[in-house]
Amino acid sequence: MSSAVKNLGMIGSEFRNDARPAVIDLWDPENPRTVDYSTFHASCDAVARGLVERGFKPGDRVGILCSNRVEFLEVFYGSMRAGVVPVMIGILLPADTVSWIVDDANVKLVFCETTLHDKLPTTIEATLIGADGENGFEAFKRPGPFEPFVPHGDDVAFLPYTSGSTGRPKGVVLSHRAHSWVAETISKDRDFAPSDRMIVAAPLYHKHAMNSIKCVLVGGSTVVLMRKFDARAYIDAVNRYRTTVVSGVPTIFAMMLQQRDLLTGHDYSFVRLATMGGAPATDTLIDAVADLFPKADIVTIFGITEASAALFGRHPERKPRPRHSIGWPIAGNDFRLVGGEDENFGTLHIRGPGLMNEYNNNPAETEKRLRNGWFDSGDILRRDEEGWYYFVGRGDDMFVSSGHNIYPGEVEVMLERHPDIEQALVVAAPDEIKYRIPYAFIVKRKGATLTEQDVKDHALKNAPPYQYPRKVIFLPAMPMNGVGKIDRKLLTAQAVDMVEEAQKGATV
Structure with missing residues (x-):
C-alpha cells in the first residue's frame, strides 16, 4: 500500500485553537463577519461530519456553486477532511454548462448559494447557503470533533474546471499529495506569517484565489475576503484592514490606480507584498504599483491549474529578480522549453510534484x-x-501574419510603454493577403x-513592422471575464465582426 500523505483539508490546523481571525468576510460589506481560527476549523469539521452522516464516502463528489464567502471555504476544506472531493463551479457559467459539469464530475450534492439555485438542474440535490430551514x-x-480521512498516493483532493478556451471546460483532477506540497511551498516562498493580512477579491472557484487562501491558512494569517472585485471597495478594504499582502491580475491593479481621489493622502508602507499574475505587466504599471506601495516586493507570479503555482519563485541566494521575470525555478520541478530556436525559448513542459493526476x-x-510525466503547458517562455x-505568451494566442509569429503579450507590453496608454490588448483579425x-x-x-495614428507610430518605432496594429479601437474600459482577466475571446470576436462588416461595405 502506498504511504499516507497529508490531508489538504487540514492545512493550517495547527492554528485551530487560536482566537486570531482566519477570515474577515465582506460578502455583505455593510455587515462584515470576522471568523476566528477556532470557529473556522470547527465549522470545517461540522461539514465533514454532516457528509459522513449522510452516507458520503471518500472519492464521492460534491459541487460548490457560491460567490466569495466563508461558507465556500468551510465546504471546500470540510469536504476534503471527509475524503469527499469538492468540485468548484463558476458562478457566471450558463445553466447548461453548470449542468454539464455536475454530470461530468458525477456530483451527488451541490452546496449552492440561494440566488444561484436556478442554475442547477432540477435532478440534483442542493444544500442552500444563505437559507434557513432543513435544506439550509x-x-x-x-x-463535534472529526478524525480526518487519511489519503494515500494520489488520492483526489479537489476538482476545479478550467475556463475552456475552446469547447467544454476541462476538469483538472488534483491530489492531496500534490497540493499539500504546493500550499506549503508557496507560503514559504512568499513568507506568510500570522501577522499578515491578505486581501482576496478574485473568485474562489478559480485557482489563483484558492492558492492565496492556502497561503493564508498555512501561514496562520488572515484573509480579507471580498464578494467580488470593485476598485473603490478594494482600496477601502486595504485601508480599513491594513492588508499586508495585495494580489491580482494586472487589470485589477490598473483599475485600482485609476482611483486617485481615494489613494491620495494615504501611506501604504504597511503593504509588504504585491503579486501580479495572469498576464504580462508593463514597466509603467510596475513602477506605479511600486510608487504606491513603497515597501512592498512587487512579484510577477505564474501558475497553471494543471501544474500549480509552485513553479517559479525567489532565487535560492535571494538575488534580485529582474523586472518582468516570473522567477527562478522552485526546487523539485524540472522544466524544458520545446519547439523554439534553442533550449532557451519555447513551449514550457513541466515535471514536478504539483502536477495533476489527469x-x-x-x-x-x-x-x-x-x-x-511531462506536462505540456501551452505557454511560451524564454x-x-x-x-x-520570462512569460512570452500563450501558444493558443500566438498567430501567424505573413509568415511571422506574433505573440500578443509581447505587442501589448510594447504598446503599454506609451505614456498615454493605460491598457492594450492585441488580437488576430482575418486578412485575405496576410492571413491574420x-x-x-x-x-x-x-x-x-x-489618436489611432499615434498608436501606430509608437508601434512602428518600437517593434518590427509586422507587429504594428493595422486597426486601433479605443475603449472606455476593457471587458472582463469571470476570473478578472480581460475577455480576449470577446474582443477577438469583435475584431472578426469588424472585418466582416468592412467586407460587406466594400461589396455594396
Whole structure:
C-alpha cells in the first residue's frame, strides 16, 4: 500500500485553537463577519461530519456553486477532511454548462448559494447557503470533533474546471499529495506569517484565489475576503484592514490606480507584498504599483491549474529578480522549453510534484498534454543567460501574419510603454493577403488625446513592422471575464465582426 500523505483539508490546523481571525468576510460589506481560527476549523469539521452522516464516502463528489464567502471555504476544506472531493463551479457559467459539469464530475450534492439555485438542474440535490430551514447550510452541519480521512498516493483532493478556451471546460483532477506540497511551498516562498493580512477579491472557484487562501491558512494569517472585485471597495478594504499582502491580475491593479481621489493622502508602507499574475505587466504599471506601495516586493507570479503555482519563485541566494521575470525555478520541478530556436525559448513542459493526476473523463486530452510525466503547458517562455524565466505568451494566442509569429503579450507590453496608454490588448483579425493581422484595443490614460495614428507610430518605432496594429479601437474600459482577466475571446470576436462588416461595405 502506498504511504499516507497529508490531508489538504487540514492545512493550517495547527492554528485551530487560536482566537486570531482566519477570515474577515465582506460578502455583505455593510455587515462584515470576522471568523476566528477556532470557529473556522470547527465549522470545517461540522461539514465533514454532516457528509459522513449522510452516507458520503471518500472519492464521492460534491459541487460548490457560491460567490466569495466563508461558507465556500468551510465546504471546500470540510469536504476534503471527509475524503469527499469538492468540485468548484463558476458562478457566471450558463445553466447548461453548470449542468454539464455536475454530470461530468458525477456530483451527488451541490452546496449552492440561494440566488444561484436556478442554475442547477432540477435532478440534483442542493444544500442552500444563505437559507434557513432543513435544506439550509447550517442545518446540514453536525458540530463535534472529526478524525480526518487519511489519503494515500494520489488520492483526489479537489476538482476545479478550467475556463475552456475552446469547447467544454476541462476538469483538472488534483491530489492531496500534490497540493499539500504546493500550499506549503508557496507560503514559504512568499513568507506568510500570522501577522499578515491578505486581501482576496478574485473568485474562489478559480485557482489563483484558492492558492492565496492556502497561503493564508498555512501561514496562520488572515484573509480579507471580498464578494467580488470593485476598485473603490478594494482600496477601502486595504485601508480599513491594513492588508499586508495585495494580489491580482494586472487589470485589477490598473483599475485600482485609476482611483486617485481615494489613494491620495494615504501611506501604504504597511503593504509588504504585491503579486501580479495572469498576464504580462508593463514597466509603467510596475513602477506605479511600486510608487504606491513603497515597501512592498512587487512579484510577477505564474501558475497553471494543471501544474500549480509552485513553479517559479525567489532565487535560492535571494538575488534580485529582474523586472518582468516570473522567477527562478522552485526546487523539485524540472522544466524544458520545446519547439523554439534553442533550449532557451519555447513551449514550457513541466515535471514536478504539483502536477495533476489527469483530466476528468478525458483520456484523449490527458494523453495529449501529459506524457511520460511531462506536462505540456501551452505557454511560451524564454530563459535568460543567468537562468531567470520570462512569460512570452500563450501558444493558443500566438498567430501567424505573413509568415511571422506574433505573440500578443509581447505587442501589448510594447504598446503599454506609451505614456498615454493605460491598457492594450492585441488580437488576430482575418486578412485575405496576410492571413491574420494585429488589431489593438486601447484604453487611454485619463485626459490623454491619443489618436489611432499615434498608436501606430509608437508601434512602428518600437517593434518590427509586422507587429504594428493595422486597426486601433479605443475603449472606455476593457471587458472582463469571470476570473478578472480581460475577455480576449470577446474582443477577438469583435475584431472578426469588424472585418466582416468592412467586407460587406466594400461589396455594396
